[in-house]
Amino acid sequence: MGNPKGEEQRRVLLLCGDYMEDYEAMVPFQALQAFGVSVDAVSPGKKAGDICATAITIKVESTDRVKLCLSCSFIYFVSPYSCFNVCVWFGFLYGRTYLFGLQAYTESRGHNFTLNATFDEIEFDEYDGLLIPGGRSPEHLAMNASVVELVRKFSDSRKPIAAICHGQLVLAAAGAVKGRKCTAFPTVKPGLVAAGAHWVEPDTLSVGVVDDNIVTGVTYYGNPEFIRLFLKALGGNISGSGRRVLIICGDYVEDYEVTVPYQTLKVLGCHVDVVCPKKKAGDTCPTAIRDLEGAQTCSETQGQNFVLTADFESVDASSYDALVLPGGKDPEVLSLNEDVIVLAKQFMEARKPIASICHGLEILVAAGVLQGKKFTGYPGIKAHVVVSGGTFAEANPIDRCVTDVNLVTAAAWHGQPELLI
Incomplete structure (x- = not known):
């Protein structure tokens, strides 16, 4: 991306927590740095060098279910129902998120994410934007008064804020989505609507939505578009290389x-x-x-x-x-x-x-x-x-x-x- 001519390097704050979604933290963290943006990853109650556990979540489409069934074809040909039970059992045994048309999903432990800055030392004025990954961490971050106050400062200042998947729960807690168009993982819809947001129904898991300084995404499947929109909000110019x-x-x-x-x-x-x-x-x-x-x-x-x-x-x-x-x-x-x-x-x-x-x-x-x-x-x-x-x-x-x-x-x-x- 580079930085606009004559301007200093952009700085972004990545708001982390235990069991944030693995890809929704690391991909933006490394991609933004690759494009010349300095990123400080912080978490309440933790210091630079501390670890945040991440979670991996996997959406398995119907075609993947067939492949899994074929991998245990003996059971499949005996009974498709038995095969379904076995596949689900293995999904839970290894902690993977297999949807198979079920109402919810599970997860497993991802990488260890090493923080590179200390939450209590944050100086709001030093940052140009805020990014909030999804996963389970936003549920707890949304109840942290220091986090909510920090997000309000970014919102009031109209600095770019990007939230993906469940990260929008933190924006809702800070009152940052009222009157704004936004999207998220579908199960977050009731909370956002209750907070006054104008819900944009995602037709795929890769949708990104922009409303003024707020950038929202549905899942890590849409990371490329989500990150591109956030970089644009930061003032960056990305020209398709065509390579x-x-x-x-x-x-x-x-x-x-x-x-x-x-x-x-x-x-x-x-x-x-x-x-x-x-x-x-x-x-x-x-x-x-x-x-x-x-x-x-x-x-x-x-x-x-x-x-x-x-x-x-x-x-x-x-x-x-x-x-x-x-x-x-x-x-x-x-x-x-x-x-x-x-x-x-x-x-x-x-x-x-x-x-x-x-x-x-x-x-x-x-x-x-x-x-x-x-x-x-x-x-x-x-x-x-x-x-x-x-x-x-x-x-x-x-x-x-x-x-x-x-x-x-x-x-x-x-x-x-x-x-x-």
Whole structure:
């Protein structure tokens, strides 16, 4: 985005709480930074360096139910009703949000979100905008007097405020939606209407609505449009790049490392295709949530199901301007796929930009394209990649990024704002 000529860098306050929705916090947090906006993430009663737990929520469409049923086809053919019970049972067993036409949903633990500022030290005048993620945290933030007073200050000053999903509950508590058009997750409608809002019924989960300084969104599915509208409210100018970007992933790709680049590049106006060998558009790849929690290596739990946007077999490297290789568990399998290796070589030979995150380097090692290059990656793969003939830059700090001509590498998802600049 950059900042309007002659003006200082924009500063945004991200209002967090425990069990805020994972994507609705991290994607805006990293995307805004990638576009040159400084973001301070705070939570009442917590300090810089403290953690907010996040929650992942998954909406499974009817087609996904069929796929799940096919995965346990023995039970399905015995009894579709039994299969439904089993699928729902597994959904609750693993804490995933499976709707299947049910009246409500459940959730599971997401990443640990590290705050970078202290709530009690906030100086309202230092910020140009406010962003409130959804999840369950807004229910509690809306009852916090300090939070409500802070939101009122932003509202009274007409500074841009963006709220998504359930975040609008905080706006309602502060009296900021009276007489305003806004949308939200459908179950928030009664509270907003009671607060005097003019409800805009969302026809999809990606809808964004603007009324003066208030930007509202329905769910993280609409993050690209939601973030684009907020950046515009901040005075930024985003021109669609028209670039075509390819992301290659596989089962148990790192959750943030596929979703943040995908949605951030969409904000910019790029056409982004996400593909996986032996899968087609509409198929899903399960993701992995990886966090550094003090152990010798990262912890891992299952994350969202990422929906692929294109068929792998139809990919032609010549039709894309850049390649992104996320990390996770999948690169070690993808590095054995000859078609993936050929694609990586084609991008490198054409000197097109290649971005590798974390374990994504394993694909480039297998492609033999790192000779003489300088790069970084997750510390645990150093021994694997140094044999490639390149120079490994230590992943210290963990958000380190390294650029060598057309190759941009990040040690982990923590460095994605710099990677995506």
